[in-house]
Amino acid sequence: MGKTDKGEHPLMFDDYVVQQVDPQWLQERVKPKRHIGLTPELCILCRACEDVCPWECIYMMSPDIVRDADSPSLMTLASQSHAVFIIDDNECTRCAICVERCPSDALWLGRVDN
Amino acid sequence: MSEEVQIDQEVYDRLIAGGTSERIARAKAKAAAVRKAKIAEGQNLGPRPAEQASKALEDFRANQGGGGGGAVATKTAADESAGNGGRLTPEERSARVAASLGGNGSTSIGVPTSSSHTHRLLALVPPAGIQQVQSKQMDKVYTWPHLLLVEFVALLAVGSLLLVASFFLDAPLGSLANPNEVPAINKAPWYFMGLQELLRYFHPMVAGVTLPGVAVVILMAVPYLDKNPSARPENRKVANMAFTFFLAFWGVLVIIGSFLRGAGYEWVWPWTQGLGFTL
Ligand code: SF4
Ligand code: SF4
Numbered sequence: 001m002g003k004t005d006k007g008e009h010p011l012m013f014d015d016y017v018v019q020q021v022d023p024q025w026l027q028e029r030v031k032p033k034r035h036i037g038l039t040p041e042l043c044i045l046c047r048a049c050e051d052v053c054p055w056e057c058i059y060m061m062s063p064d065i066v067r068d069a070d071s072p073s074l075m076t077l078a079s080q081s082h083a084v085f086i087i088d089d090n091e092c093t094r095c096a097i098c099v100e101r102c103p104s105d106a107l108w109l110g111r112v113d114n
Numbered sequence: 115m116s117e118e119v120q121i122d123q124e125v126y127d128r129l130i131a132g133g134t135s136e137r138i139a140r141a142k143a144k145a146a147a148v149r150k151a152k153i154a155e156g157q158n159l160g161p162r163p164a165e166q167a168s169k170a171l172e173d174f175r176a177n178q179g180g181g182g183g184g185a186v187a188t189k190t191a192a193d194e195s196a197g198n199g200g201r202l203t204p205e206e207r208s209a210r211v212a213a214s215l216g217g218n219g220s221t222s223i224g225v226p227t228s229s230s231h232t233h234r235l236l237a238l239v240p241p242a243g244i245q246q247v248q249s250k251q252m253d254k255v256y257t258w259p260h261l262l263l264v265e266f267v268a269l270l271a272v273g274s275l276l277l278v279a280s281f282f283l284d285a286p287l288g289s290l291a292n293p294n295e296v297p298a299i300n301k302a303p304w305y306f307m308g309l310q311e312l313l314r315y316f317h318p319m320v321a322g323v324t325l326p327g328v329a330v331v332i333l334m335a336v337p338y339l340d341k342n343p344s345a346r347p348e349n350r351k352v353a354n355m356a357f358t359f360f361l362a363f364w365g366v367l368v369i370i371g372s373f374l375r376g377a378g379y380e381w382v383w384p385w386t387q388g389l390g391f392t393l
Contacts (some may be wrong), residue, residue, distance in 0.1 A: 002281070018235055026234075038237035045239065052138045054145035077238050085236035097141050 016086070018069035018078055026112055027087075033112045034094045038085050042106035045083055049098035049107055057091035058098055060084070122146035163344030300379040301391075308364045314379065 036058070049058050058109060061084045069075035078084065099107045126143035130136070255261065302310045312321035340352045347354065372391050376382035 013233070016233070016235070018238075035234075036236065040237040040239040043239050052141070054138075054142045059240070061239070077240060081238040081240050083239045085239065086233045087236045089234050095141070097138070101138075 003051070004013045014065045015067040016065050016084070018074050018106045020065055020070050032094055034109055035089065035112055036087055036092060036096075036098065037108050039084075039106050039108070042104045043085075043102075044104050044106075048101050048103060051096050053092075054095065054097065055091045057088040057094060059086050061086055069114060091109075120144075120147045120151075122150060299379070300374070301371070301375070304368060304372050304391075308367040311367040311371035311375075 043067040045060065047060050050060050063078055063081045063084050065084060066075075069078055094109060096109045099109050121140055121143035123143070125146040128137050129139035129142055134142070146314070301307065309321065309326070312325060315321070336353075336356075340350075340356075342350060342352065344350060373384055373389055374381060376387050
C-alpha cells in the first residue's frame with residue numbers, strides 16, 4: 001500500500017462483500033456519470049495507478065479482504081484472484097491520471113449511460 | 115491540465131526530492147493546494163453534513179438524465195475504530211452514503227445504511243489475467259532458453275576451435291629485434307592490413323586520418339540515416355548494400371595486403387614468391 005502525501009495509509013477494511021449492483025445505483029451514488037473501470041486481463045499488477053492517484057482513492061488489495069460475495073462463483077473468483085482493486089468513487093475526481101499512467105491500458109474512464 | 119490551479123510548492127518540492135516524477139508531483143501538489151484552499155475557505159473536507167448531501171442529491175435528481183451502465187460494488191458492515199487522521203470515520207461515511215441514496219425512497223439496491231464506507235470494486239484480477247497473451251507473438255523469442263542456449267553452444271564451439279587451433283598452429287614470438295637487419299616485409303596484423311594497403315595509395319594523412327575519420331562519422335550517422343525499423347533482411351536494403359560495399363572495399367584491401375604483397379611491399383603473386391603472410 002502506497003503512503004499518502006501525509007505519510008498515512010488510507011482507511012482500509014478487510015470484510016468486503018462483493019455485490020452486483022445496477023447502473024442506477026452507481027449513478028445515484030456519486031454524482032459524475034464518468035467512472036473509472038479496470039480490465040483485469042490487462043493489468044500487470046504494477047501498482048502504478050495506486051501510486052499516482054493524487055487523492056489516494058484507488059487501491060490494490062490482497063484477495064483476503066473479500067469476506068463474502070453475492071454468488072459462489074464470484075466468491076471463488078475472488079479467493080483465487082491475485083489482487084482486488086478498490087476505488088473510492090466519492091473521493092475520485094475522475095482526473096484520469098491513473099488511466100494515463102497505466103502502462104498496459106488496463107484502466108479506462110467510462111461513462112455510465114444506456 | 116489547466117494551469118490556473120496553484121500548486122503547493124512545499125508538497126511539490128518534497129515529492130520531487132523524493133524522486134517522484136514531475137507530472138505526478140505537480141498533480142499531487144495541485145490536489146494539496148486545492149485541499150488547502152478549501153480548508154482556508156472554511157469548507158469541511160471529506161465528511162459533509164447529511165443535509166448538504168441530500169440537497170445535492172435533490173438538485174441532481176432534478177436535472178438527471180437516464181440511467182444505465184453496470185458495475186459491481188462492495189460494501190461492508192465494518193466496525194472500524196474512529197480517529198482516522200482527518201479522514202472519514204465509518205459513521206460519517208455511512209451518513210454520507212445514506213444521504214446520497216436519498217434514504218428509503220431509493221429504488222436501487224444501494225448500500226445498506228449500516229455500511230461504513232463507499233468503496234467500489236474495480237476488478238478482481240484472476241491468475242490468468244496477468245499471463246494472458248493479447249496478441250500473437252511475432253518475431254519474438256525469450257532470452258532464456260532460446261538465446262542463452264545458442265550462445266552457450268557458440269561459446270563451446272569457439273572455445274574448442276581455439277583449443278584445436280592453438281594445438282596445431284605454431285605462433286612463436288620472433289627473435290630479438292636487430293636494427294641492423296630490416297626484414298624484407300613488415301606487415302601489420304591482418305586486421306590492420308586494409309589501412310596499410312591504403313597507405314600504399316594515399317598520403318598518410320588521408321589514409322590514416324581522413325578516410326577512417328569519415329568512416330567513423332558515417333557509422334555514427336547510420337541510425338539517423340537509415341531509420342528502417344524492420345528486422346527482416348529483405349527489408350534492409352540500405353544496410354545490406356552498405357555492408358556489401360564495406361566488404362568489397364575493406365575485405366579486398368585486407369586480402370591484397372595480406373597475401374599479394376611481398377618484399378618492399380610490392381605486388382607479387384603467391385605462386386611466384388610464396389605467401390608473404392606470417393601469423
Ligand atoms: S481518476 Fe484521478 S482521482 Fe480517480 S482514481 Fe484515478 S488518479 Fe485517482
Ligand atoms: S497501473 Fe494498470 S497495470 Fe498497473 S496495477 Fe494499475 S491497473 Fe494494473
